[in-house]
Every structure is written in C-alpha cells, then in structure tokens.
Amino acid sequence: MIICRTKQEVQSLMGDWRGEGRSIGVVPTMGALHEGHLSLMDIAARQCDRTVATIFVNPLQFAPHEDFDAYPRDLEGDGAALSDRGCDALFAPDRSALFPADFSTNISVAGVGENHCAVARPHFFDGVATIVAKLLLILRPDAAVFGEKDFQQLAVIRRMVRDLDIDVRILGGPIVREADGLAMSSRNQYLSAEERAIAPALFRTIREAGETISAPGARWDDVCERATKAIIAAGFSSVDYVNFVDASTLDPLERAGPEGRILAAARLGETRLIDNIAVAPVRAA
Numbered sequence: 125m126i127i128c129r130t131k132q133e134v135q136s137l138m139g140d141w142r143g144e145g146r147s148i149g150v151v152p153t154m155g156a157l158h159e160g161h162l163s164l165m166d167i168a169a170r171q172c173d174r175t176v177a178t179i180f181v182n183p184l185q186f187a188p189h190e191d192f193d194a195y196p197r198d199l200e201g202d203g204a205a206l207s208d209r210g211c212d213a214l215f216a217p218d219r220s221a222l223f224p225a226d227f228s229t230n231i232s233v234a235g236v237g238e239n240h241c242a243v244a245r246p247h248f249f250d251g252v253a254t255i256v257a258k259l260l261l262i263l264r265p266d267a268a269v270f271g272e273k274d275f276q277q278l279a280v281i282r283r284m285v286r287d288l289d290i291d292v293r294i295l296g297g298p299i300v301r302e303a304d305g306l307a308m309s310s311r312n313q314y315l316s317a318e319e320r321a322i323a324p325a326l327f328r329t330i331r332e333a334g335e336t337i338s339a340p341g342a343r344w345d346d347v348c349e350r351a352t353k354a355i356i357a358a359g360f361s362s363v364d365y366v367n368f369v370d371a372s373t374l375d376p377l378e379r380a381g382p383e384g385r386i387l388a389a390a391r392l393g394e395t396r397l398i399d400n401i402a403v404a405p406v407r408a409a
C-alpha cells in the first residue's frame with residue numbers, strides 16, 4: 125500500500141492511475157478504523173480498479189467543547205488494517221497540508237443539513253461538507269463510499285455533490301454492527317464496561333420503533349414518546365432526538381408511507397451515540 129502525506133504525492137499517484145485508465149474509489153475516514161470502515165473499502169474495491177482510504181481528523185467538524193483532542197488516533201494500526209484488506213493507497217495529510225493559515229471557505233448544505241444532528245452540532249455538517257469537497261477535488265475519484273451509519277451525513281454529501289456538479293458517484297454502505305446490535309463506531313472506545321452493556325439498547329429501541337410504526341394506524345408521536353422513555357430507562361443519560369423521516373428528503377413523517385428511516389442520537393455518560401434503521405414503505409391498499 126502506498127502512503128501519501130501531501131497533496132502533491134497523492135495527486136501524482138492519482139494522475140498515474142488515471143493515465144493507465146484505472147477507475148479510482150475513495151473511502152474518507154477519520155481513522156481508528158473498524159470493520160465498518162473496512163466494509164466500505166470492500167465496496168470501493170468491487171466498484172473500482174484502485175482504492176484509496178483517507179485518514180484525517182477534521183478540525184472543522186468539531187466544536188471547541190467536543191472531543192477533537194481526545195479522538196482516537198492510530199495511524200500505524202490503521203495502515204496495517206488497510207493494507208491487509210487490500211487497500212491500494214492511504215492519503216493521511218497533516219492539517220497544514222490541507223489548510224493554509226488563512227483558509228476561509230465554508231460549504232453549507234441547507235435542508236438535509238438542518239435538523240436532527242445539526243441541532244446539537246450546528247457546525248458539524250458544514251465541516252463535513254467542506255472537508256469532503258476538498259478531498260473529492262484533490263483526488264477526483266470515480267466513486268466515493270460513505271456509511272449509512274451517518275445517514276444524515278450521507279444525505280448532505282449526496283446533495284452537495286449534486287448541487288456543485290462534482291463529477292463523482294456517491295455510494296452508501298450498510299451499517300456494520302457488533303454481535304449485540306451496537307453500531308460500530310470509533311467512539312465506542314470511550315464507553316466504560318457498564319456503558320458498553322447499556323449501549324445496544326439504542327439499536328434495540330429503534331428496531332422496535334420501526335416495527336411499531338409499520339403497524340396499521342400507528343402514529344409517530346406515540347411511538348417516539350415510548351422510544352425516548354425506553355432509551356432513558358435502559359440507562360442512557362439523555363436523548364438528543366428520535367426522529368422518523370422520509371429516507372430521501374429527511375423531512376419528518378407522521379406515519380409509515382414512503383420509504384422511511386428512524387434516526388436517533390443519545391448520550392451515554394460523556395459519549396454521544398447515533399444510529400438509524402430503515403422502515404420499509406407501506407403501499408396504499
């Protein structure tokens with residue numbers, strides 16, 4: 125696996141591959157890789173001739189009170205995992221390689237970038253959109269793969285790419301879970317043993333909510349209230365939101381109808397966990 129630390133190095137490699145007629149698939153990450161990330165590498169490898177992972181803990185998407193400094197970093201371990209998985213190149217730039225001191229541009233996606241996670245993290249999606257746009261413009265891949273684990277983020281990126289005419293195919297990969305249902309996340313490392321035992325309740329609850337809202341006559345207000353109480357009863361400290369939305373617009377739904385998604389975020393001690401689940405469309409009788 126080739127490791128690139130500067131824009132010049134990675135652009136020269138991309139140029140070589142394009143010159144050979146190879147298609148390129150990229151998987152942007154913040155490192156501390158787990159099977160969820162590696163499953164996206166497999167998707168990239170199935171769709172493209174050459175695969176690139178990027179690892180960059182993006183300062184733009186952390187608020188000052190959030191965990192930028194504490195965010196897990198393990199470049200050596202990540203490099204080994206990527207190489208074992210057959211990744212062709214890793215782009216791991218320093219902050220100074222991407223951001224001049226007077227960097228002053230911001231990409232903000234209205235609509236799908238509002239509500240849900242944006243309520244508790246108002247600058248988060250601007251930070252994500254801006255770094256992803258930069259990475260796509262530097263690498264100019266044929267495809268970029270993102271996880272459905274961050275469902276709103278995937279919607280924001282799809283919208284940005286469409287609106288800005290960035291010539292790349294955005295692919296979504298399914299959520300990879302631990303055996304007990306907890307969605308894999310680099311932040312799961314923060315959980316104490318006691319919190320780790322509580323954590324799968326988030327997935328259990330939204331899965332049950334998904335079954336309940338699909339039943340004839342069910343109304344989201346009632347299902348949401350029960351789900352919120354169940355998450356707290358399981359031992360979570362607070363619930364940021366449990367929302368039922370149209371899977372493509374992320375607009376709220378009151379009852380099952382079009383293809384839906386339940387999105388949720390809740391806090392367990394100091395750790396904020398997010399998860400989501402598909403709700404199959406209900407056809408009119």
Ligand code: AMP
Pocket residue numbers: 152153154155159160161163164269270271272273274297298299300301307308309310
């Ligand atoms: P992160 O390093 O957390 O920024 O995540 C990088 C990419 O991996 C994003 O597209 C995430 O949605 C995706 N990802 C993270 N966790 C999972 C998971 N459990 N299953 C599938 N994709 C994931």
